[in-house]
Amino acid sequence: xxxxxxxxxxxxxxxxxxxxxxxxxxxxxxxxxxxxxxxxxxxxxxxxxxxxxxxxxxxxxxxxxxxxxxxxxxxxxxxxxxxxxxxxxxxxxxxxxxxxxxxxxxxxxxxxxxxxxxxxxxxxxxxxxxxxxxxxxxxxxxxxxxxxxxxxxxxxxxxxxxxxxxx
Numbered sequence: 001x002x003x004x005x006x007x008x009x010x011x012x013x014x015x016x017x018x019x020x021x022x023x024x025x026x027x028x029x030x031x032x033x034x035x036x037x038x039x040x041x042x043x044x045x046x047x048x049x050x051x052x053x054x055x056x057x058x059x060x061x062x063x064x065x066x067x068x069x070x071x072x073x074x075x076x077x078x079x080x081x082x083x084x085x086x087x088x089x090x091x092x093x094x095x096x097x098x099x100x101x102x103x104x105x106x107x108x109x110x111x112x113x114x115x116x117x118x119x120x121x122x123x124x125x126x127x128x129x130x131x132x133x134x135x136x137x138x139x140x141x142x143x144x145x146x147x148x149x150x151x152x153x154x155x156x157x158x159x160x161x162x163x164x165x166x167x
Contacts, residue, residue, distance in 0.1 A: 019047050023054055030058060128159045 142149060153160065 019051060023047075023051055026054065026058075030061070122158075125158045129155075132159055 136153075139151065142151065
């Protein structure tokens, strides 16, 4: 009986307790983040099925972690590519903005130059108009010399190219 009891304890320890402890240790390791830890299946009973189920679960967890890691790497690569594209587009837009600002500055300078030249030309034309008005005989003098007359004076803009005289 004593021998039977010793054999039973040894059998219980080797076939039940040791595999359960190994499975429990692996479960604890999986809980801490080690997903590549597998349990050896030693029996075909419920403990063996439990070990097989744990191994299958660990394999699937490992596959999912790898799949997520791969998707994460792909996503990081995509984000990096898109970021580079956005940076390049930003630099291109800034270059275009600088070019547009330079063209705007040049157009502003040209406008100011044209405005100044236009004012100078108009000043000269107004001065010519004053000279022309001074040269034309006054309407009173013409009325004394000619009884039946009229004057049609319509310059194109400000100054006329025609000069009149009376005698």
